Amino acid sequence: MAYLDNAATTPMYPEAVAAMTNLLAQPGNPSSLHASGRRARRLVEESREKVAKALGSRSAEVVFTAGGTEANNIAVKGIAWDQRKKEPQRTRIIAGSTEHHAILDPVEWLVESEGFSVTWVKSDTYGLITPDALREAIGPDSSDVAVITIMLANNEVGTVNDIIALTAVAREHGIRFHTDAVQAPAWLELNFSDLGVCAMTVSAHKVGGPHGIGALVISRDCHVTPLIHGGGQERDVRSGTLDTPAIVSFATALEISKARRTETVARVRIMRDDLVRRVQEIAPEAIYNGSIESRLVNNAHFTFPGCLGDSLLMLLDAQGVECSVGSACNAGVPQPSHVLLAMGADRDAARSTLRFTLGHSTTQADVDALIVALPSAIERAKRAGMPTLTSAPVRV
Amino acid sequence: MKVLAALSGGVDSAVAAARAVDAGHDVTAVHLALSRNPQSHRTGARGCCTIEDSNDAFRAADMLGAPFYVWDLSSEFQEKVIEDFISEYAAGRTPNPCLRCNESIKFEAVLDRAMALGFDAVCTGHYAQIFSGPNGPELHRAIDPLKDQSYVLGVLTEEQIAHSMFPLGDSTKVEVRAEADRRGILVAAKPDSHDICFIPDGDTAGWLSRQIESVPGEVIDVETGNKVGTHAGAHAFTVGQRRGLALGNPTGDGERRYVVDVDVKNNLVMVGPPVLLDIDVIEAIKPRWAGPLPSNGQSIHVQIRAHGDALPATVHFGEDLITIQLEEHLRGLAAGQAAVMYDGTRVIGSATVSRSRRSATV
Numbered sequence: 001m002a003y004l005d006n007a008a009t010t011p012m013y014p015e016a017v018a019a020m021t022n023l024l025a026q027p028g029n030p031s032s033l034h035a036s037g038r039r040a041r042r043l044v045e046e047s048r049e050k051v052a053k054a055l056g057s058r059s060a061e062v063v064f065t066a067g068g069t070e071a072n073n074i075a076v077k078g079i080a081w082d083q084r085k086k087e088p089q090r091t092r093i094i095a096g097s098t099e100h101h102a103i104l105d106p107v108e109w110l111v112e113s114e115g116f117s118v119t120w121v122k123s124d125t126y127g128l129i130t131p132d133a134l135r136e137a138i139g140p141d142s143s144d145v146a147v148i149t150i151m152l153a154n155n156e157v158g159t160v161n162d163i164i165a166l167t168a169v170a171r172e173h174g175i176r177f178h179t180d181a182v183q184a185p186a187w188l189e190l191n192f193s194d195l196g197v198c199a200m201t202v203s204a205h206k207v208g209g210p211h212g213i214g215a216l217v218i219s220r221d222c223h224v225t226p227l228i229h230g231g232g233q234e235r236d237v238r239s240g241t242l243d244t245p246a247i248v249s250f251a252t253a254l255e256i257s258k259a260r261r262t263e264t265v266a267r268v269r270i271m272r273d274d275l276v277r278r279v280q281e282i283a284p285e286a287i288y289n290g291s292i293e294s295r296l297v298n299n300a301h302f303t304f305p306g307c308l309g310d311s312l313l314m315l316l317d318a319q320g321v322e323c324s325v326g327s328a329c330n331a332g333v334p335q336p337s338h339v340l341l342a343m344g345a346d347r348d349a350a351r352s353t354l355r356f357t358l359g360h361s362t363t364q365a366d367v368d369a370l371i372v373a374l375p376s377a378i379e380r381a382k383r384a385g386m387p388t389l390t391s392a393p394v395r396v
Numbered sequence: 397m398k399v400l401a402a403l404s405g406g407v408d409s410a411v412a413a414a415r416a417v418d419a420g421h422d423v424t425a426v427h428l429a430l431s432r433n434p435q436s437h438r439t440g441a442r443g444c445c446t447i448e449d450s451n452d453a454f455r456a457a458d459m460l461g462a463p464f465y466v467w468d469l470s471s472e473f474q475e476k477v478i479e480d481f482i483s484e485y486a487a488g489r490t491p492n493p494c495l496r497c498n499e500s501i502k503f504e505a506v507l508d509r510a511m512a513l514g515f516d517a518v519c520t521g522h523y524a525q526i527f528s529g530p531n532g533p534e535l536h537r538a539i540d541p542l543k544d545q546s547y548v549l550g551v552l553t554e555e556q557i558a559h560s561m562f563p564l565g566d567s568t569k570v571e572v573r574a575e576a577d578r579r580g581i582l583v584a585a586k587p588d589s590h591d592i593c594f595i596p597d598g599d600t601a602g603w604l605s606r607q608i609e610s611v612p613g614e615v616i617d618v619e620t621g622n623k624v625g626t627h628a629g630a631h632a633f634t635v636g637q638r639r640g641l642a643l644g645n646p647t648g649d650g651e652r653r654y655v656v657d658v659d660v661k662n663n664l665v666m667v668g669p670p671v672l673l674d675i676d677v678i679e680a681i682k683p684r685w686a687g688p689l690p691s692n693g694q695s696i697h698v699q700i701r702a703h704g705d706a707l708p709a710t711v712h713f714g715e716d717l718i719t720i721q722l723e724e725h726l727r728g729l730a731a732g733q734a735a736v737m738y739d740g741t742r743v744i745g746s747a748t749v750s751r752s753r754r755s756a757t758v
Contacts, residue, residue, distance in 0.1 A: 137714075294653065310467075314463075314465050315513060317463060332429070332469040383512035384512035384513050387468075387505065387509075
C-alpha cells in the first residue's frame with residue numbers, strides 16, 4: 001500500500017506511540033492534588049514547554065484542545081465574541097477564501113446565527129492571500145472588524161501564505177489576527193512570537209502525533225470568550241480534563257518532527273519533485289495547481305482534465321495507492337473544491353483534482369507505485385467522463 | 397467478474413452484494429447519493445437516501461469486505477427523474493419515477509460509469525431473474541410474486557440486462573430477511589422502503605403543488621359538456637381518480653363521477669361515469685426491448701402497474717406507436733404509465749402509454 005495522504009493524517013512516530021501507550025494505564029488527573037495528580041500535571045506542563053519551544057511561543061500561551069477544529073472554533077468565535085463585547089461595532093470577520101472548513105463553517109455560523117458579517121479575502125490564481133488582497137478586504141474603515149483569520153499553509157494545494165506580511169497589515173489597523181497553521185509544523189519552522197498573530201492553531205496528528213489533541217497558541221493579551229465551560233482547566237479558555245497521554249505523545253511527536261525536519265524536508269522534496277515530474281510525463285495535460293515557490297514541500301496537487309477526481313481516487317485505491325481529491329466531502333461525496341474555485345478554476349476543474357501528500361514515512365517505492373497505477377486510472381476515468389452538473393431545479 | 401454492487405443501505409441490496417461475494421466475484425460497493433440535501437435520518441418506512449442510509453450501506457460493505465464509495469448522482473437524478481416527473485405531471489400524464497430511475501440512473505449513468513471504470517456488471521437488490529436464453533440474456537419475473545420487480549426493470553435493454561446481476565430473484569423476501577439476519581447484516585429488520593423516494597411524506601399531490609403552479613379551472617362532465625365543479629389545479633388529478641373531486645351536484649343517474657381525462661392545455665378536468673374508464677386498446681410510444689422484438693399480432697401479457705395483474709393481449713406495430721389490444725376491458729389507465737409486456741415470465745419490453753380507448757370507438 002502506498003499512503004500518499006499525509007495532509008489528511010500522518011502515521012504516528014513510534015516514539016509518540018510509546019509515550020502514549022506507556023501512560024494509558026496510569027491513573028492521574030492533572031487537576032488532582034495528590035501524588036498521581038501532581039505526576040500527571042508535571043507531564044502536561046513538561047509537554048506544554050516542549051510544544052511552546054517547538055512553536056516559538058511561551059508555555060503559558062499553549063492551550064491544549066481536542067484538535068485543530070476545536071482550536072479554530074475557540075479562536076474565531078471566542079475572539080469575535082470578545083471583541084464585540086468590548087466594542088459593539090466590531091461585528092465583521094475577515095477570512096481567507098481558501099480556508100479549511102474548520103474555519104469556513106464557524107465563520108458562516110457566526111454570520112447566520114450571531115449577527116456578524118464576513119468579508120472573504122480573495123486568493124490569487126496560486127492560492128496565495130496577498131497583503132494587497134487583505135487591504136482590499138479590510139477597506140477604508142476597519143473600525144468594525146472583530147478578527148482576521150488567514151491560514152498559514154493551505155491543506156489542498158499547499159500554498160504557504162506570508163503571515164508576517166499579512167499581520168503587518170492587520171497591525172496598521174490594530175485588528176486581532178488568527179492563523180490556522182495545522183498543515184505547517186511538520187514542514188516549516190514556526191516562531192509564534194515572530195509571526196505577529198495573536199492566536200495560532202496546531203494539531204498533533206499532522207505531525208506524527210495522535211488524533212484528538214491539538215493546541216491553540218494564544219498570546220496573553222488575546223482574550224477569548226470560551227465555548228466550553230466546566231472547570232476552566234486551560235487558562236479558562238478551555239474546560240475539560242486534560243488528556244495526559246495524548247498531550248505527552250503530541251509533544252514527543254512535535255519534538256521529533258522538529259529535530260528531524262531538515263533531513264525529512266530534503267528527502268521529501270526530492271520524492272515530491274520526482275512525483276510531479278513523472279505525473280506530468282504520464283499526463284502532460286495535467287495542471288499542477290498552487291504555487292511553485294511558496295508551497296509545502298510534501299504537497300503535489302493536480303487537475304486532470306476530463307477525469308472526475310473521485311473516479312481517479314477509486315481506481316488508484318483499488319491498486320493500493322491512497323490519495324485524496326483534496327476537497328471536503330459532504331456525506332461521502334467530494335464537493336467541487338472551494339479552494340480551486342477561489343483560485344479562479346471552473347467547476348469541472350474543481351471536481352477533477354487529486355492531492356498527493358507525502359510524509360515522514362513516505363518512501364520512493366510509494367511514489368513508484370503511484371506512477372505505475374496512474375496511467376490506466378487516468379485512461380479509465382477519462383472514459384467514465386464527467387457527469388454534468390445541472391443547474392438548480394426549475395419551477396415549471 | 398469485477399462487480400459494482402449498488403448498496404442503498406437496505407436489506408435487499410446488502411444480501412444481493414453478499415451473494416455476489418459468495419459467488420466469487422470481486423465486489424466493490426457504491427451508495428448512490430441521489431438527493432442534493434440529504435436528511436440525516438430516516439423517518440419510518442418512507443423515503444431513502446439519508447445520511448443514515450449511506451452509513452448503513454457503508455457498514456454492510458464493511459461486513460462484506462468490499463471497498464465502499466459514494467457516487468453523487470444527485471444532478472442526474474434531479475434532471476432525469478425529478479424534473480421528468482414534474483413535467484410529466486404538468487403535461488397531464490402519470491409517470492412512474494422508479495422506471496425512469498432504473499432506465500437513466502441505475503442502469504445507464506451508473507452502469508456506463510462502472511463499465512468505463514473497468515467493472516463487468518452492476519449488482520442490485522431488485523427482485524428479478526436473468527437467464528441465458530437462445531437469443532442472449534433474458535429478464536424474468538422473480539419467484540416471489542409479492543416482491544417481483546420485473547415491472548420497474550421493464551425499461552432495461554438487452555445490453556443493460558447483459559451487464560446486470562439480480563441475485564435475489566430466486567428467493568422470497570422472507571428468505572432474504574432471514575439470510576440477512578444469519579449473515580449478521582445489521583439492517584435485517586429495517587422496514588422496506590415504499591412510495592416515491594424523493595417525496596418522503598408520501599403526499600404526492602401536495603409535493604406537486606409546490607413544484608407546479610396551480611391554476612384553478614373547471615370540472616366538465618364529458619357526457620353533457622356541462623361544468624359540474626371546479627378544481628384547484630389540473631395536474632393534481634389522474635385518470636381513474638374519484639377522491640378529491642368534490643362535485644356538489646350528483647348527476648341525474650346518481651352514478652359516481654370519475655376523472656376520465658385531464659386536459660392540461662385547457663386546464664380542464666373531465667369526469668364521467670366509470671364505464672367510460674373501461675378500455676381495451678392501449679397506444680404506447682418509446683418502446684424499449686429486453687431482447688428480440690415480438691412479432692406483429694403476437695399474444696402477450698401486459699402489466700400496467702408495479703403490482704398489477706398481467707393481462708392477456710396482442711401486440712401490434714404501427715408506424716409511430718405500438719397498439720396493445722387487451723382481451724378484456726381494463727378500468728382506468730392514464731397516459732404516462734408504463735406498459736410492460738411479458739411472454740410468460742419473460743419481459744419482452746416496455747412502452748409508455750400515450751392514449752387508451754375502447755375498441756368500439758375506433
